Amino acid sequence: MTDSTRTLHTGAPGASRVGALLIAASQVAGGATFVALAAQVSIPLWPVPVTGQTLAVLLTGGMLGVRRGAVAQLLYLAAGVLGAPVFANGESGFAVLASPSAGYLVSFPLAAAAVGAFVGARRFGVLASVMAGNAVIYAVGLSWLAFALARAGLPHGVADVLQGGLFPFVAGDALKLALIVAVLQGRRAWSRRTSRNGQGDTASVP
Numbered sequence: 001m002t003d004s005t006r007t008l009h010t011g012a013p014g015a016s017r018v019g020a021l022l023i024a025a026s027q028v029a030g031g032a033t034f035v036a037l038a039a040q041v042s043i044p045l046w047p048v049p050v051t052g053q054t055l056a057v058l059l060t061g062g063m064l065g066v067r068r069g070a071v072a073q074l075l076y077l078a079a080g081v082l083g084a085p086v087f088a089n090g091e092s093g094f095a096v097l098a099s100p101s102a103g104y105l106v107s108f109p110l111a112a113a114a115v116g117a118f119v120g121a122r123r124f125g126v127l128a129s130v131m132a133g134n135a136v137i138y139a140v141g142l143s144w145l146a147f148a149l150a151r152a153g154l155p156h157g158v159a160d161v162l163q164g165g166l167f168p169f170v171a172g173d174a175l176k177l178a179l180i181v182a183v184l185q186g187r188r189a190w191s192r193r194t195s196r197n198g199q200g201d202t203a204s205v206p
Contacts, residue, residue: 024068031060031072032079035108036086047100047145047164049088053108055176058133061112062119062126062184069112077105100152100164103144104137111136119184126184130177141165 038052061069080086080096087096087105097105111133118129145165149156 027064027068028072028075031056031064031069031112032076034060035073035076036079036084039086039088040090042088044089045168047149048104048141048168049101050169050172051088052176053088053104054111054134054137054173055180057108057112057137058115058130058176059180059183061115061133062130062180063187064112064116065120066113066116069116070109073108073112077108080105100145100148101141102148104141104165106144107137107140110140126181126188127177130180130184134173134177138166 035053035056038056041052043050057073060072063069064072076086077097080092081094083092085092088101096102114136115129115133118124118132119126124132142161142165146156146161149160149164154160
């Protein structure tokens with residue numbers, strides 16, 4: 001959903017405002033929970049594990065929009081840093097944000113915001129929008145991975161970084177992107193159909 005939620009104006013303005021805030025809070029919490037659950041679908045490779053996180057991050061951004069999508073990721077990261085076992089393999093703590101895979105985690109709010117912005121603008125196709133978000137994840141993730149490998153005195157050339165942080169994920173990314181695009185396109189078609197039928201009273205969908 002976009003960040004501009006339309007509420008039914010049948011009650012007092014104050015009640016409508018509270019209701020909108022509750023909806024926003026539940027969406028953000030739900031998005032963070034979705035990412036936390038997807039993180040547990042993991043293949044523990046080194047230096048970067050294969051997880052379901054990117055699917056959840058990109059889908060959350062496309063569904064919730066720029067601000068709510070990004071805030072959901074910030075809530076997820078904050079929960080993990082504060083000790084909730086929400087990172088891959090049930091890990092938690094600030095040390096995770098110093099690991100070789102930390103760049104991917106830090107990129108999540110930016111990636112969700114990017115997908116939300118592109119999908120919400122409607123000038124871009126859904127596939128292009130999701131690919132833009134995925135590109136953000138890799139841009140930040142690979143950059144940090146190169147730094148982390150160099151700091152540890154490990155091989156950190158371009159081939160080494162791509163082998164550790166990109167190539168193992170290509171096939172899985174193709175499947176994830178296909179699923180995300182199918183969901184977002186279906187959501188967009190549903191929004192258009194309900195709008196034509198005069199049923200678009202609830203939150204608008206990009």
